Structure formats: C-alpha cells, structure tokens
Amino acid sequence: xxxxxxxxxxxxxxxxxxxxxxxxxxxxxxxxxxxxxxxxxxxxxxxxxxxxxxxxxxxxxxxxxxxxxxxxxxxxxxxxxxxxxxxxxxxxxxxxxxxxxxxxxxxxxxxxxxxxxxxxxxxxxxxxxxxxxxxxxxxxxxxxxxxxxxxxxxxxxxxxxxxxxxxxxxxxxxxxxxxxxxxxxxxxxxxxxxxxxxxxxxxxxxxxxxxxxxxxxxxxxxxxxxxxxxxxxxxxxxxxxxxxxxxxxxxxxxxxxxxxxxxxxxxxxxxxxxxxxxxxxxxxxxxxxxxxxxxxxxxxxxxxxxxxxxxxxxxxxxxxxxxxxxxxxxxxxxxxxxxxxxxxxxxxxxxxxxxxxxxxxxxxxxxxxxxxxxxxxxxxxxxxxxxxxxxxx
Amino acid sequence: xxxxxxxxxxxxxxxxxxxxxxxxxxxxxxxxxxxxxxxxxxxxxxxxxxxxxxxxxxxxxxxxxxxxxxxxxxxxxxxxxxxxxxxxxxxxxxxxxxxxxxxxxxxxxxxxxxxxxxxxxx
Amino acid sequence: xxxxxxxxxxxxxxxxxxxxxxxxxxxxxxxxxxxxxxxxxxxxxxxxxxxxxxxxxxxxxxxxxxxxxxxxxxxxxxxxxxxxxxxxxxxxxxxxxxxxxxxxxxxxxxxxxxxxxxxxxxxxxxxxxxxxxxxxxxxxxxxxxxxxxxxxxxxxxxxxxxxxxxxxxxxxxxxxxxxxxxxxxxxxxxxxxxxxxxxxxxxxxxxxxxxxxxxxxxxxxxxxxxxxxxxxxxxxxxxxxxxxxxxxxxxxxxxxxxxxxxxxxxxxxxxxxxxxxxxxxxxxxxxxxxxxxxxxxxxxxxxxxxxxxxxxxx
Ligand SMILES: Cc1ncc(C[n+]2csc(CCOP(=O)(O)OP(=O)(O)O)c2C)c(N)n1
Ligand code: SF4
Ligand code: SF4
Ligand code: SF4
Ligand SMILES: [Mg+2]
Numbered sequence: 158x159x160x161x162x163x164x165x166x167x168x169x170x171x172x173x174x175x176x177x178x179x180x181x182x183x184x185x186x187x188x189x190x191x192x193x194x195x196x197x198x199x200x201x202x203x204x205x206x207x208x209x210x211x212x213x214x215x216x217x218x219x220x221x222x223x224x225x226x227x228x229x230x231x232x233x234x235x236x237x238x239x240x241x242x243x244x245x246x247x248x249x250x251x252x253x254x255x256x257x258x259x260x261x262x263x264x265x266x267x268x269x270x271x272x273x274x275x276x277x278x279x280x281x282x283x284x285x286x287x288x289x290x291x292x293x294x295x296x297x298x299x300x301x302x303x304x305x306x307x308x309x310x311x312x313x314x315x316x317x318x319x320x321x322x323x324x325x326x327x328x329x330x331x332x333x334x335x336x337x338x339x340x341x342x343x344x345x346x347x348x349x350x351x352x353x354x355x356x357x358x359x360x361x362x363x364x365x366x367x368x369x370x371x372x373x374x375x376x377x378x379x380x381x382x383x384x385x386x387x388x389x390x391x392x393x394x395x396x397x398x399x400x401x402x403x404x405x406x407x408x409x410x411x412x413x414x415x416x417x418x419x420x421x422x423x424x425x426x427x428x429x430x431x432x433x434x435x436x437x438x439x440x441x442x443x444x445x446x447x448x449x450x451x452x453x454x455x456x457x458x459x460x461x462x463x464x465x466x467x468x469x470x471x472x473x474x475x476x477x478x479x480x481x482x483x484x485x486x487x488x489x490x491x492x493x494x495x496x497x498x499x500x501x502x503x504x505x506x507x508x509x510x511x512x513x514x515x516x517x518x519x520x521x522x523x524x525x526x527x528x529x530x531x532x533x534x535x536x537x538x539x540x541x542x543x544x545x546x547x548x549x550x
Numbered sequence: 551x552x553x554x555x556x557x558x559x560x561x562x563x564x565x566x567x568x569x570x571x572x573x574x575x576x577x578x579x580x581x582x583x584x585x586x587x588x589x590x591x592x593x594x595x596x597x598x599x600x601x602x603x604x605x606x607x608x609x610x611x612x613x614x615x616x617x618x619x620x621x622x623x624x625x626x627x628x629x630x631x632x633x634x635x636x637x638x639x640x641x642x643x644x645x646x647x648x649x650x651x652x653x654x655x656x657x658x659x660x661x662x663x664x665x666x667x668x669x670x671x672x
Numbered sequence: 673x674x675x676x677x678x679x680x681x682x683x684x685x686x687x688x689x690x691x692x693x694x695x696x697x698x699x700x701x702x703x704x705x706x707x708x709x710x711x712x713x714x715x716x717x718x719x720x721x722x723x724x725x726x727x728x729x730x731x732x733x734x735x736x737x738x739x740x741x742x743x744x745x746x747x748x749x750x751x752x753x754x755x756x757x758x759x760x761x762x763x764x765x766x767x768x769x770x771x772x773x774x775x776x777x778x779x780x781x782x783x784x785x786x787x788x789x790x791x792x793x794x795x796x797x798x799x800x801x802x803x804x805x806x807x808x809x810x811x812x813x814x815x816x817x818x819x820x821x822x823x824x825x826x827x828x829x830x831x832x833x834x835x836x837x838x839x840x841x842x843x844x845x846x847x848x849x850x851x852x853x854x855x856x857x858x859x860x861x862x863x864x865x866x867x868x869x870x871x872x873x874x875x876x877x878x879x880x881x882x883x884x885x886x887x888x889x890x891x892x893x894x895x896x897x898x899x900x901x902x903x904x905x906x907x908x909x910x911x912x913x914x915x916x917x918x919x920x921x922x923x924x925x926x927x928x929x930x931x932x933x934x935x936x937x938x939x940x941x942x943x944x945x946x947x948x949x950x951x952x953x954x955x956x957x958x959x960x961x962x963x964x965x966x967x968x969x970x971x972x973x974x975x976x977x978x979x980x981x982x983x984x985x986x
Pocket of ligand 4: 692697
C-alpha cells in the first residue's frame with residue numbers, strides 16, 4: 158500500500174487531485190500554483206481522469222464555474238494563489254453561503270502591492286472570514302494528505318462547505334520532498350462518490366439556488382453557516398482518524414509539538430512550523446521547556462484545542478506571516494489571544510510578524526523569539542506585544 | 551408573528567418554509583425546493599386598472615397570452631379562458647396588443663365603487 | 673412554426689407572482705425564450721439585476737425549473753460550470769437525463785461587468801444559450817447608464833443637465849462583438865415580432881455549442897413611456913433601424929427585417945421621457961448625431977449581410 162516518492166508540493170497536490178478524480182476542475186494559472194494546473198491538464202489530456210477541465214479566463218470565473226458545477230451536482234475543484242484568490246474573493250463568500258463543498262488548494266503567496274511572487278499568508282488571511290474551511294500544511298506530505306481529507310470534510314452532510322488547502326508557495330510548492338502517496342484504489346474508496354441531496358441536474362426535483370434573501374431570512378441562513386463551521390471541528394477530527402487508519406499518519410485540528418510540559422510556546426502555520434520544531438529540539442537539549450503549536454485548521458478556529466494545548470504555558474509567541482494593518486498585530490495573534498483570555502492564567506501572549514513577501518524565517522529568528530519569551534517570564538512583563546522578525550529596523 | 555414578515559406580503563407559507571421557522575428549520579442556504587411557488591404570492595393587489603374580457607369580440611388568437619409579462623392570461627385548449635387576477639398587475643399590455651379590442655381596462659376604484667353601489671341597492 | 677395555440681400548451685417556466693414592475697419587458701422576454709425550449713429539461717442561470725431580484729425573493733421562486741444565481745458579473749462562467757458538470761456526469765454515466773442551459777443577464781451584467789465572463793464562456797464553446805435582456809441601463813440600482821445606453825439618454829449617471837444633454841457616447845454593438853467570437857449562433861431580436869424571438873430562441877437551444885441572443889427589453893420605469901405601449905415602442909425601435917433584427921449563423925450574417933421606408937429616429941425617441949430633453953431648442957445637434965450614427969451602422973450592417981448598402985426611401 159505504501160509508496161514513497163520524491164516530488165514537489167505542487168506535484169503532490171496534483172497527484173491527490175488525480176486520485177480524487179473530480180468531475181469538474183476550473184482553474185487559472187498563477188505563480189506559484191501554476192504547476193498544479195499544468196500537471197492536472199496533462200492528466201486530462203492523457204485520459205488519466207474523468208474530469209471536465211474548464212480553462213476559464215480568470216479566477217473569478219474559476220470559482221464561478223466551480224460553483225455552477227458543484228450546484229449542478231458535480232464534485233468540483235479549483236486552485237489558486239495570491240492575486241487569484243483576491244480576484245476570487247467575492248465568489249469565495251458565495252461558494253460558502255451556497256454551502257457547496259468545493260475543495261481548492263491555495264498555494265500561499267504575498268498580495269500586491271508591491272507585486273511579489275513569494276510566500277506569505279496574506280492571500281489566505283483575506284478569506285479568513287468568508288465561511289470556508291482553511292487547512293494548513295507543513296510540507297508536501299501534509300498538503301497531499303489534506304487534499305484527500307478535504308473532500309470528505311467538505312462533503313460531510315453536517316458541513317457542506319468549501320475547503321481550502323493551504324501550503325507555502327515555493328517553500329513547499331516547488332521544493333522536492335520525500336513523501337508517501339496512497340494507491341489509487343485506497344483514495345478512491347476513501348473519498349467515495351459525491352451524492353448531493355439537492356442539485357440542479359435533478360430533473361425530478363428542480364431547485365432554485367442563490368435566491369434573494371431579505372432581512373427576514375438572511376440572518377438565519379448566516380447562522381446555519383456558523384453551525385456548519387462548528388460541526389466541521391468534529392468532522393475534521395473524525396476524518397483525521399479514518400485517514401490515520403489508511404495512512405498511518407495522525408491528523409487533528411492542531412499539531413501540538415512537545416507542549417506537554419512546555420513553559421513557552423510558539424504558534425505558527427505551515428512550513429515555518431517545521432523550522433520551529435527543529436529549534437525546539439535544540440533548545441530542549443539545552444534544558445529549555447519549549448514547544449510548538451501548529452494549527453492545522455485555522456478556520457474554523459479550534460480555540461478549545463488551542464486552550465487545552467496552551468493552558469499550562471507561561472508565555473506564547475504567535476508568529477503571523479501576514480499583517481492586518483490594524484496596528485494590533487497579525488490575524489492569528491488576535492484569535493490565539495482571544496482563546497487564551499478566558500483561561501485567566503495570566504499567560505503572556507506576544508506577536509511576531511515574519512516572512513512577508515517570502516523573507517526567510519531563520520533558525521536564529523525562532524531562537525530569538527524563545528529568548529524573548531524567557532525574558533518575559535523572568536520579568537513578568539511584555540511591553541511590546543507586536544514585533545517584526547527579520548526586518549531591517 | 552415576527553415583525554420581519556414583509557416579504558411574505560400577500561404570500562402564504564410555502565410547503566417547505568413557514569414564516570416563524572428558526573434557523574435550524576429553514577431550508578439550507580436559502581434554497582427553494584418548490585419550483586414556481588411564487589404563484590402562491592399574489593401580486594394582484596398592485597393593480598390599479600383591471601383588464602376585462604369581451605367574450606363576444608375575442609377571436610382567441612392568444613396574442614395577449616404571448617405578451618403578458620406576468621403569465622396572467624389563462625388559456626385552455628388553445629383558447630382564451632380567463633385572467634388570473636391574483637397575479638395580473640394591470641399593466642394594460644394585453645389590451646394594447648389585442649388586435650380586435652376584446653380587452654378593456656377599467657379603474658379598480660371605479661369597479662369597487664360600482665360594486666358597492668350595486669350592493670347598496672340590493 | 674408552432675402556433676400560439678400550441679405554444680400556450682407548453683408548461684409555463686416563469687410564473688406569475690414574481691415582482692418585476694407591472695409591464696416590465698423582462699417578463700415578456702423571458703417567457704418567450706423559455707417557451708421555445710418546449711418540453712426540454714432546462715437549467716436557468718441569471719446575473720444579478722431586476723430579473724433575479726424580482727423572481728427569487730425567498731421563499732418564493734418564479735422559476736418552474738432549476739435555477740441558479742451567484743453574482744452579477746459571472747452568469748457566463750456560472751452556467752458554463754453547470755454545463756461542464758452535465759458533460760462530465762453524462763460522460764461518466766452518472767446522469768441519464770438530457771438538459772438545456774440558458775443564462776439571462778441584463779445589459780449591465782452582459783455588456784459591461786459580465787463581459788469578460790461571457791466572452792470566456794463563448795470562446796470555450798460551452799453548449800449554452802446566453803440571453804441579454806437589454807433595457808439600456810442599470811435599472812436595478814436606479815437607472816444608471818451602461819455601455820448599452822443610447823446616446824442622448826437621460827440616466828441617473830448621465831443626467832440631462834444644463835451643459836451636458838444626457839449620455840454622450842453611442843451604444844456598444846455587443847451583438848456584433850459576440851458574432852466576432854465565431855460562435856455557431858448570435859442574433860438580435862425584438863419582442864414586437866414574437867415569431868422572430870421564438871424562432872431565434874429555438875435555434876439557439878438547438879444548435880450545438882454556444883449561442884447568444886440580444887433582446888431589446890424595455891423598462892417602463894427607466895425609459896418613461898406609457899406602459900401599455902411596449903410593443904409599439906419596440907416596433908418603432910426596429911422601424912427606425914435603431915434595433916435591427918439580424919442573425920449570424922456559422923459566420924453568415926443575415927438581416928431578418930428591412931423597413932420599407934425611412935422612419936426618422938424621433939419616432940422612437942419621442943414617446944420616451946429619457947429623451948425628452950433632446951427635443952428642447954438647442955439640442956437639435958444631438959438628434960442629428962444620433963440619426964447619423966444609426967444610418968452609418970445600418971449601412972455597415974447591410975454590407976455585412978450582403979445587402980445593397982442603401983438607406984430606405986424617405
Ligand atoms: C460586483 C457588483 N457590482 C455592483 C452591483 C450592483 N448592481 C446590482 S444589479 C446592477 C445593475 C443591473 O443592471 P442590468 O444588468 O442592466 O440589469 P437590469 O436590472 O437593468 O435588468 C448593479 C449595478 C453588484 N450586485 N455587484
Ligand atoms: S388578444 Fe384579444 S382576441 Fe386575442 S385571445 Fe386575447 S382577448 Fe382574445
Ligand atoms: S394587464 Fe398586464 S398583467 Fe394583467 S393580464 Fe394584461 S398583460 Fe397581464
Ligand atoms: S425597474 Fe424596469 S427593468 Fe426593473 S423591474 Fe421595473 S420595469 Fe423591469
Ligand atoms: Mg439593464
């Protein structure tokens with residue numbers, strides 16, 4: 158069953174898409190996602206998938222076509238990055254409010270301007286309040302695994318929401334990595350066949366979708382979306398367990414690394430979590446009680462799991478690869494801080510914005526963060542709660 | 551019921567949706583599963599002038615049926631049958647396109663007044 | 673051609689109880705187009721605009737068939753996605769029924785903001801019908817000018833003022849632009865001739881591949897004419913050659929109607945409040961410019977259709 162391969166993150170994701178064999182894919186190229194579209198096109202050209210590939214003229218149309226296809230009863234996907242996601246923004250909200258289980262990889266890249274093609278998470282953070290589920294992936298293996306699980310999460314009857322699978326542009330998308338891919342039949346039976354309850358091509362039961370809601374119903378329909386997000390937390394864990402059974406790899410809402418007895422923790426998404434884990438191993442050898450919390454699901458935000466994992470630490474640094482320009486730090490900082498507030502444990506929570514526009518996060522940057530946390534614990538004071546890591550001051 | 555009921559207007563509860571349903575009960579994503587259920591929403595009271603059919607003049611050409619924006623001309627077996635006054639908005643197009651002037655438009659107020667006068671006489 | 677007696681027996685796909693204004697041209701156009709699909713299974717797509725807003729106010733839908741609206745500028749891509757799903761599911765044997773696909777967009781949703789999405793969908797060759805319900809302005813947001821608004825029209829963003837007498841630019845010729853996509857079928861039609869609308873809609877449903885139809889669909893609010901006179905007004909649009917009826921089938925242009933005599937544009941402009949200011953002293957040059965534009969376009973159209981390029985006798 159197990160099959161080790163050396164491929165890039167983009168190749169891994171395209172491979173997952175091939176094995177899922179969606180009915181419709183509508184996508185538009187953009188660096189660093191482009192390869193996914195190209196590789197998938199070759200699967201279509203060579204008859205390796207049954208997919209209708211819609212070569213749309215923009216990302217706005219990519220998500221629109223995916224919406225039409227999904228509403229029609231097809232398993233539909235798209236894929237994008239950065240400006241593409243920004244252009245798609247309007248339709249992302251509509252996909253989630255129509256409750257369509259569209260799965261779409263987002264290969265994370267900075268947003269213009271100035272134009273920049275390298276990794277940060279400002280694209281993903283732009284849709285954090287759109288009602289889509291957002292999974293993050295530390296490496297190509299996780300991106301691959303997340304894609305396959307995303308289908309089951311999205312299509313779960315209690316959820317029915319789009320799922321975006323995030324992984325870092327270039328760092329993960331273009332780097333060669335050794336990972337394990339499942340065999341085609343295992344994936345096929347894991348994802349099963351998509352059978353929507355209502356769909357446009359049901360000749361016996363026509364349905365009107367995307368109707369006009371006034372103040373007498375809109376609010377209720379929004380509340381339904383919140384309930385679906387709430388349900389998604391349980392479903393993400395359940396699907397993770399099932400996936401473990403076929404892959405041997407564990408997936409939950411968060412990945413808690415050496416946090417059991419930690420006094421200090423770093424919270425960080427995607428590939429930087431790998432670097433942070435390395436630093437933690439080193440510092441542990443020196444006797445420092447440090448750990449890493451990597452949210453796998455960022456939306457819905459797993460605040461219960463975050464609370465549980467961090468309730469015993471004394472100081473936390475949240476590393477955000479995106480700005481909010483609110484002057485209150487990065488987007489994840491606000492969520493983590495809010496989650497910890499009710500614990501009343503006087504946990505000090507500080508923020509570091511790092512890696513914008515593809516700037517490297519160096520190991521010494523992470524060491525510095527832990528050093529700062531140690532000072533905060535010692536002095537009991539955190540004067541500056543928003544910091545910039547790796548910036549020329 | 552709730553104060554937010556304006557959309558129901560003259561409409562009735564549909565099969566799937568009642569006005570007082572909470573968020574758990576309402577259809578998912580605002581989908582509507584009853585095709586053409588707008589027919590239960592009555593727009594007839596928008597009308598200020600009413601089309602009235604002159605049976606003797608009508609040649610059953612159904613031009614009026616073709617041009618009614620509100621599907622408010624009911625035909626049976628390919629012949630003019632009646633107006634659907636529950637939905638007719640009184641635009642007057644049918645009267646205008648009828649080639650033999652078999653439709654006249656009357657003021658609803660005038661019709662009401664006459665009705666009342668007739669009732670009073672009885 | 674089927675008679676009205678026969679057509680009246682086709683199941684109504686756009687029922688009463690929608691909330692378009694009394695006498696709205698959209699109601700007439702949509703009923704005519706969908707009637708031509710006869711007993712096929714149809715999925716309707718719709719751009720945001722008066723039609724969508726008035727026909728699907730939850731929990732009521734006026735659509736007696738499957739319907740999807742997603743946004744304003746993407747009816748082409750959305751219905752294209754539905755059609756792609758159909759193709760895929762059919763190919764895989766997951767669906768046995770046959771379907772036809774039609775999207776409706778206003779002139780705003782078609783000439784302007786939805787132009788790219790429509791162009792893409794047509795170029796990709798989806799087997800869809802796209803119908804533009806052209807009422808020559810953004811009516812749903814309160815009568816703002818679009819690129820379909822005729823020169824001289826008074827709209828809320830091209831108001832006839834003391835210095836500027838309404839919209840300054842002539843209309844975009846969208847039907848010709850769609851024909852330039854080399855799709856199997858592109859046509860322009862007018863409800864004053866229901867046989868023409870019916871025939872073109874039927875052909876659009878029947879051709880394999882994308883089809884585009886542009887229908888002049890008057891809005892009594894925005895145009896300010898006497899509501900019952902809609903058919904007379906559209907007839908004037910055709911007779912003055914303001915709105916020629918033609919079709920382009922597999923690259924072949926064909927004029928479907930040639931007025932017998934020269935009817936000046938005033939016949940179309942006069943009954944409408946949006947053009948009233950053009951008849952005030954000092955604005956004669958505007959009417960002249962409008963007429964010139966129409967005459968030039970007419971001659972060009974005749975040429976494309978292989979007809980002798982001459983104006984009708986005065
Ligand atoms: C992206 C976006 N921009 C603007 C709007 C506002 N809007 C809704 S309908 C409309 C105008 C519709 O005009 P048209 O397409 O001509 O249709 P009509 O109502 O005239 O039939 C506008 C501007 C919107 N819904 N979405
Ligand atoms: S248009 Fe006039 S003549 Fe023809 S069916 Fe209607 S009422 Fe009768
Ligand atoms: S008045 Fe208008 S809405 Fe009423 S039946 Fe005649 S055409 Fe239809
Ligand atoms: S404003 Fe015009 S286009 Fe809109 S519903 Fe009313 S008449 Fe129709
Ligand atoms: Mg319009």
